[in-house]
Amino acid sequence: MSLSRLIINNFRNLTAVDLELSHGFNFLIGENGSGKTSLLEAIFYLGHGRSFKSHISNRVINYERDHFVLFGRVEEAKHEWSVGLQKTRQGDTTLKINGEDGKKISDLAHLLPMQVITPEGLTLLNGGPTYRRAFLDWGLFHQHNEFYNHWANLKRLLKQRNAALAQVRNYAELRPWDIELAKLAHLVSDMRAVYAEALRPEIEKTCQFFLPELEITVSFHQGWEKESEYSEILMQGFERDRTVGYTMVGPQKADFRFRANGLPVEDVLSRGQLKLLMCALRLAQGEYLITQKSRQCLFLIDDFASELDPTKRALLAERLRQSGSQVFVTAITQDQLNQMHWQGQQSDKRFSVTQGKIVLL
Ligand SMILES: Nc1ncnc2c1ncn2[C@@H]1O[C@H](COP(=O)(O)OP(=O)(O)O)[C@@H](O)[C@H]1O
Ligand SMILES: [Mg+2]
Incomplete structure (x- = not known):
């Protein structure tokens, strides 16, 4: 294209x-x-x-x-x-x-x-998890036609839950919604995890090419405790969520973290190295799309x-x-x-x- x-x-x-x-x-x-x-x-x-x-x-x-x-x-x-x-x-x-x-x-x-490489794009590494979720979701969006709908529905359900937190009298009223939300959360997170795992070797190889002096490793975090059932997490967190007015844990907190020689990249890399890493990540992801989808x-x-x-x-x-x-x-x-x-x-x-x-x- x-x-x-x-x-x-x-x-x-x-x-x-x-x-x-x-x-x-x-x-x-x-x-x-x-x-x-x-x-x-x-x-x-x-x-x-x-x-x-x-x-x-x-x-x-x-x-x-x-x-x-x-x-x-x-x-x-x-x-x-x-x-x-x-x-x-x-x-x-x-x-x-x-x-x-x-x-x-x-x-x-x-x-x-498209992949954009600009000086502002360093937020991918030194900004909040939002930027890294967007990075992962970009790949999923282009890799799987159905991802966008799941992702959009998940966002909508979360928004509705946050609004409902202030209105429900007890958790029982929220429970049926949470069960639906949890299904979608697992679906989206599983897709993210599979994609992150597939992209990982590509990223590591490209980092070796640009930053051979460092060992860059990547890890995906789904946004709630691993192996836990999200609907249980939602139930346990209900009172807390109600107090703060929003859903505190979940796929909306997912992250894709990068470490250099075992330490968070934003703490140990020079600005030049961070830029190079950002280039490597964007390049690896673009190339992965090209090879996977012939796009x-x-x-x-x-x-x-x-x-x-x-x-x-x-x-x-x-x-x-x-x-x-x-x-x-x-x-x-x-x-x-x-x-x-x-x-x-x-x-x-x-x-x-x-x-x-x-x-x-
Ligand atoms: N809405 C706008 N209408 C007209 N000019 C604009 C608008 N927004 C920014 N500009 C001007 O457009 C010019 C081009 O900016 P930019 O593309 O960032 O330049 P470059 O990247 O070549 O340094 C700037 O002079 C800026 O002031
Ligand atoms: Mg410019």
Whole structure:
């Protein structure tokens, strides 16, 4: 899967962009504030229906306009899809796939798996478990069609339980709901555990490649005591949950932790090593999808590689090249790209970005 064409209207400072893209590497070169990150953000938006920078969608609409439009042509093997997304300041969203309305964001996301590597993405390692759950769930979403429904239902049931905690008179009233919730919790957790276990060797191998000096290990934590029946845990925790007003343990607390030589990575790794680890994780997961599902995965790499040392940058470029993925890389100058050893190939494209205008070099 790759994006062969991208049209952007009124997304941040990108008022009118229309690009024919390379299926290999696309380099975006431009000064600070020219619109490089905005371009990656627009691609991300097209695949997620939201930004990786701001939760407020009005922020991405050009200051002087009342809506933005994104259009992409997606190609995979011999198939082609056109995807379009429009969002207004009033909050109306129009989403079309091959001209058809009534599509959901999850349909878009299925079509466009992507991994983002940005400096902010370090939260995967030094942020809360939410980021690592999102990492795991990304893989499950693309690996198993049914995961999304289970996950969405679980979220809904948990929300309902939290609301009900304040209303029920005793636990008996909540019990039938908890039994349903527990079934889903086990289902989702088991899927997470199986996926985490399958991904583990891939991660460890990729970490060996990027950080051979460290022994990186990963472990999945389901969010409640191992081997325990979740419905029992819910029953035992009822009074406490009622006091605090929400469900304290469960799959909403799951985590996927990384250790280096037995210690939590965020405590012992340098910033540079953390960045490298983050690259390795995203790469391993993207590659795993490619091999498991014969699907491609897009990589968006922002300002990032510039902070890695040249040999590691070259390793990253080489691995991405081998994966056959479509890659977007931003840099401030061509020199920087040269120093990064991002060796160009004929199919690659370079674009210059200047004050929101993007032209092929
Ligand atoms: N909603 C918006 N409308 C118009 N311009 C915006 C909006 N949001 C941000 N900008 C501007 O867009 C420019 C591009 O930012 P960015 O893509 O982060 O640049 P780069 O990554 O090239 O350094 C910045 O100058 C920023 O001020
Ligand atoms: Mg930027």
